[in-house]
Amino acid sequence: MTLVLNRIDDRLIHGQVVVGWGQPLDVGFIVLVDDAVASSDWERELYRMGVPPEMDLRFHSAAEAAPLLDDYRLDPRPGILLTGDIATMRELVVHGGVREVNIGGIHHRAGRRQYLRYVFLTPQEQQDLRAVASLGALVTAQDVPAARAIPLEEMLANAEDV
Amino acid sequence: MSEPVGKRALVAGHGDFAAGLISAVEAVTGRGELLDPIVVKGLCGEDIQHLLRERIQAIGARVIFTDLQAGSCTMAARRLLREMPDVALVSGTNLPMLLDFVMSSADDAHEAARGAVERARAAISISGAPA
Numbered sequence: 105m106t107l108v109l110n111r112i113d114d115r116l117i118h119g120q121v122v123v124g125w126g127q128p129l130d131v132g133f134i135v136l137v138d139d140a141v142a143s144s145d146w147e148r149e150l151y152r153m154g155v156p157p158e159m160d161l162r163f164h165s166a167a168e169a170a171p172l173l174d175d176y177r178l179d180p181r182p183g184i185l186l187t188g189d190i191a192t193m194r195e196l197v198v199h200g201g202v203r204e205v206n207i208g209g210i211h212h213r214a215g216r217r218q219y220l221r222y223v224f225l226t227p228q229e230q231q232d233l234r235a236v237a238s239l240g241a242l243v244t245a246q247d248v249p250a251a252r253a254i255p256l257e258e259m260l261a262n263a264e265d266v
Numbered sequence: 267m268s269e270p271v272g273k274r275a276l277v278a279g280h281g282d283f284a285a286g287l288i289s290a291v292e293a294v295t296g297r298g299e300l301l302d303p304i305v306v307k308g309l310c311g312e313d314i315q316h317l318l319r320e321r322i323q324a325i326g327a328r329v330i331f332t333d334l335q336a337g338s339c340t341m342a343a344r345r346l347l348r349e350m351p352d353v354a355l356v357s358g359t360n361l362p363m364l365l366d367f368v369m370s371s372a373d374d375a376h377e378a379a380r381g382a383v384e385r386a387r388a389a390i391s392i393s394g395a396p397a
Binding site for chain 2: 154213224
């Protein structure tokens, strides 16, 4: 198998990831890429407590993760690549091999505007997502598997309607 | 019947989990007001933590009930426990658990929560699905 989902989600490990996507995709491992989490024993333990024992959870900084992604793609189990922000995912896309990016949750914060129930972006983040798309990745927003994958430009164009 | 003192708790989870369970607790016991529903739709983890902290301080809760072990409310609550050592977290919450908590004769919220967890485990059964 391979990395079956490359997801940006500021909640990182949570129900939608572990249960919503993890179960139907029969996910065997999650690669969590976040500089702050990777450098903190306490944070790593916190997220480890959130996944079932049969699910392998790996932590990396962005710099560490990029060259390891090819190895993860050779893993026989389906896996999820997870970042907490757009910048980290962008770094991984730049490195190559990430062809699809799922926007799973970027939530409300001062300075962000709402695009979907679960997507809020600053103007800079909007540009960063377009930059990810311009690198050749198919960028869509989809919180759970049963929802429709909304193409990036459709999401950005419909901001006034939500 | 007077309500036990000091047994306020937060209930937090996905969608309308908290409001739904608390409405059921109210229907069965009339003690729904002991439980404070937390709605986290659209919030990032940091904001969930902030909301939980604010509600704990506002009502003096010493217990947080959440739905999934991996849920964002549970993760935020685990972070809070680091700064609020007098608060207990219970995940995997179900209706029998909350009923037992609000009806418990224990004055101490943590003791009531421990008893509620035992009751909740014992309340799960399956019928009509032979292996």
